[in-house]
Amino acid sequence: MAEDVVDLCAALLRFDTTNYGRGEAAGEREAAEFVAGHLETVGVPATLLEPAPRRANVLARVPGADPDLPALLVQAHLDVVPADPGEWSVPPFGGVERDGYLWGRGAVDMKDMVAMVLSVLGAWSREGRRPRRDVVLAFVADEEDQGACGAHWLVEHHPDFFAGCATAISESGGFSHHVGPHRVYPIGTAERGTSHLRLTATGRAGHGSRRNDDNAVLKLIAALGRVAALEHPVRLTPSVRAFIEQVAATLGVPVDWDDVDATVARFGAAAKLVENTVRNSTTPTVLQAGYKVNVVPGVATAEVDVRTLPGTVEELLAAVDAALGPDVRREFLNHQPPVQAPVDSPAFAAMAAALRAEDPEAVVVPYCMGGGTDAKAFSKLGIDCYGFAPLSLPEGFDYRAMPHGVDERVPVEGLHFGARVLDRFMSS
Structure with a gap:
């Protein structure tokens, strides 16, 4: 059984779980069976649910030391968007490790997160550790289309499984973003x-x-x-306002609330994180x-x-x-x-603390995602959903070009960093 986060991620990338949209997909079954098998091996009973042939979801729960605390939901999708092999420099479903990166469709969207979570559970099993609170796991199908075979179906047909969950984490946040001499880590607290x-x-x-x-x-x-x-017109949500205030303070940029576009334009590389969400x-x-x-x-x-x-x-x-x-x-x-979660919650503070424990110079800020995720489904259950799939990225690495792009890849060291951060956060 693979235990290292890189080996786990490589194995997941080798499953073709392409979602072509409009109900057409290769299917997530083999990847789901791999995930369920790993969970069973580390002592976590898993349930597979298929609302349609080969459209598989994996649900599990890890009991915490204090069952009276609200549970944490960790959710990630197993499907990926199509990849044309003729456009890639490596086979998109080869799980190739090269030049310090792991290459493949889904490397950052979001089989990396799946692998990091599985590696954390493996460490807990080997070391006899358990989390402070219950951790509910949902590895789902169909996020890259409508979620009709994944998160939205689960919320409609199996809401009881998520009872007691107050907070959820998933994709599109917690990655390092180099802004001048600073490393900014945006955590998704809202999405359009x-x-x-x-x-x-x-x-x-x-x-x-x-x-x-x-x-x-x-x-x-x-x-x-x-x-x-x-x-x-400009409409500043709490997440966007907090992002602008904190990034401006970090960079020493004055904020002109009457001309937000001009203020954001002075953010350099950080502008891309906010310009589409004002x-x-x-x-x-x-x-x-x-x-x-x-x-x-x-x-x-x-x-x-x-x-x-x-x-x-x-x-x-x-x-x-x-x-x-x-x-x-x-x-x-x-x-x-749209969905939004509090920017000043204990959960957000814990995510920030976990990042700073691994990178003491981390500048952690809330931000609003321009696109959408399965948070739209789980938020219907009253769960505060955050984008938190941590990665440490080298300077010059265009992370935002990776999801759905050609030659999608994730840095190997970034995976190890993310697994350590997730271990700290999920444990505490």
Whole structure:
């Protein structure tokens, strides 16, 4: 059985758990069986649940020394996005270790976290240790699509398994980010909501050579132009405000709350962590209309990626509706509201302490994630969800280009660092 975090991660990367979206996937079963087998070996009984063939989830609970304390949920997904081998310099499912990195699809999104958690449980088993509070484990399917076979299904059909969980940790936070001479570690305390929209315009079908004042394509294009041109106002959530205040103090940058964009622009490399989360966004991504160049279609559709900050959903949708006008209707393809957790909680303080124990110069800050995670599912149960999958990254390593990117990889030393940090946090 693999015990070292690097060996565990390499083994997980060799399972092709590609999620193609729209319900099509290679399946997580073999990876889930590997995880469950490791848990059983270290004395943690595991349950496999499959809401659909090969779409496997693993649930487990590690009893803590004080069962009266609220439990900690550690959740991670087993599926990955597609990878074209022709674009990669190594086989994307080879789990290759080279040049101080472990390469493969899922290396940072997020089989690294799975491996770090499994290595911590292995250390506890070998050393006869147990955590202070119950630790609930959920290694899930389908995060890279809608979660219908993963977190959202579990929350709907098996909520009792998560009873007593007050705090959860998962992906997209706790990694080092070099900002000048400083190492900033952002912990995810919020994430924008995801409201994927389908827009539909209808008109009069006809011959392309004839005048047509009821052209669905023209209606849709005009509406899309107005949606794309929306100027979304700055809306500072607690997480974003705290990030700006703390990073500005670290860098010695004055904060101008009347011109947040100018303030963020002076953050250097840290600007990318916040620039997309000071306001909402509406981004057209898909267009579909027509089947022949000389035929005016009767229907034209588009899809728009809409991201919303906590407390702004109704405001944003009202602005979209006003921009669409009467000729275009909208419907939700996916509507998951934003989530946020306290930036001043004991859990956040414990995460910061665990990071500083391994890196005394760590500057730990809260931040709002621009995208989405399975936190949107588990937060429905009243659980405060944080992005905390710690890694120590070398200067110049573009971590944000790794998830879903070509030649995804994670530094070997970063994995060892993350496992130590998680051990400290999960133990205490």
